[in-house]
Amino acid sequence: MDYKNIVDIHTHTEHSFDGNHPADRLCSAAADKGIKTLAFTDHLEMYAYYRDSFDETARLSFADSERMKELYSGRLEVLSGAEMGEAVYEKELSEQVMEQYDYDVVIGAIHNLPDKDDFYYMDFSGDFDFYPLLDEYFYWELEMAKWAKFDTLAHLTYPLRYICGNYGREADMSRYSDIIDEILLTLIKNKTALELNTAGLRQPINETSPGKNIIKRYKDLGGVYLTVGSDAHYDEHLGKGIPAAYDIALECGFDKITVYRKREPFFVKIE
Secondary structure, three states, rough: OOOOOEEEEOOOOOOOOOOOOOOHHHHHHHHOOOOOOEEEEEEEEEEOOOOHHHHHHHHHHHHHHHHHHHHOOOEEEEEEEEEEOHHOOHHHHHHHHHHHOOOOOEEEOOOOOOOOOOOHHHHOOOOOOOOHHHHHHHHHHHHHHHHOOOOOOOOOOOHHHHHHHHOOOOOOHHHHHHHHHHHHHHHHHHHHHHEEEHHHOOOOOOEEOOOOOOHHHHHHOOOOOEEEEEOOOOOOHHHOOOHHHHHHHOOOOOEEEEEEEEOOOEEEOOO
16 A cells, blocks of 8 residues: 555444445455554444344444454554444434444444435436435535534535446536535534545546545635545455545645544544
C-alpha cells in the first residue's frame, strides 16, 4: 500500500446478511495487507431489528470483535462497531442498542426509504422518475444528521451507486446542493464525522461516496472529522480504495482522518 497508516472502519463479517467471511479470516487478511486498524460494522437494520433477527447479528458480531481484539493484539487494532441502517426511523430502539453494547464506532446509514426496498433492489431503468426518491432520501439524511447519536454518516450519495452506476442514468445533483450543505453543516455543528466510502470504486459507478466535490465542500464549510471505509463484504476487498480515499482527502485539505475508540474521535495522520 502507498500509505503507512491504513485504516478501514467500515467492514462486514459473515454476521451481516450480505457478509461472507468470518471475523478471524478478515483479521488475518487485514494483518497480511498491512492494515493498521480495522472495525467490524455489521448491518443492523433498525426498522426490522427483531423481525429479521438483527438482535442476534448484534450479539454475535460484538462478541467476535471483542474476541479478535485480544487475539490480534499487537498485530492489528480491531474495533467493534455497527452500521445502523435507518436508525432515525427507530430512534429509541437504536439508542437502547447503543447503550447495550460498548461500541467503538457507530455508523449511521440509510439504505431504503420507509416501506420501500433498499435502493440496491430497485429498478431505475427506462423513464422511471427517481427524483422523488432522492428528494425523500436527502430529507432523511438530514434527519439523521440532526439526530446525531451516531459517529459517522455513511455513503451520503448511496442511491447513486445504482441509479447512475448500475442503470447508467444521469442525476442532476445541483438540485440537492442546498440540502447537502445543510447536512454537512449539521454534521459539523454536532461534531459528527462524514464517511468517505470507497465501495463505489470497485462498482460500475467508479467513484467514492460521496465524491471529491462534496468532501471538498465539507472541508470548506469547516468539516474536521473524516472517516474512511472500504465497505468490504469479502476479505479481498479489505482496504480497497483506501489509498485513493487518502489521495482525495489530501487534495481536499485533510491531512488526518478520524478513527473512533469507545465512541471518541482520534486523528490518524495521513502518511
